[in-house]
Amino acid sequence: MDDASKNSVPANGPKPAQPGAIAVFWKRLGYKSKHAEFVLYFLTISGLMLWDVVGLPWQLIQPTLAVHFVVSLIIFPLFVLPFWFSHRDLIKRNGRPFLRRTGR
Numbered sequence: 001m002d003d004a005s006k007n008s009v010p011a012n013g014p015k016p017a018q019p020g021a022i023a024v025f026w027k028r029l030g031y032k033s034k035h036a037e038f039v040l041y042f043l044t045i046s047g048l049m050l051w052d053v054v055g056l057p058w059q060l061i062q063p064t065l066a067v068h069f070v071v072s073l074i075i076f077p078l079f080v081l082p083f084w085f086s087h088r089d090l091i092k093r094n095g096r097p098f099l100r101r102t103g104r
Helices: 021-029 034-049 058-093 097-102
Strands: none
Touching: 021 058, 034 058
């Protein structure tokens, strides 16, 4: 067999590339993420609990502040930022002018 026949394309054409598992996960992540939604709700509720208007005693504010701080520094970037970036990719690649105009 010569080199030309090894590199030739089959008669029915090249197979289209299948999206990888990471690409499929990234696209699916852009539509809805329960984890990101939960983190945002948790941070909202724990942040509201820290307001002086609520008037919680220091014994409850101290652990709430610690958990809120840890979640916002570690869990938020792990779940919310990937969702946000993948969602932005979906909006940028969408052909509908309304979504492109309002999503920027």
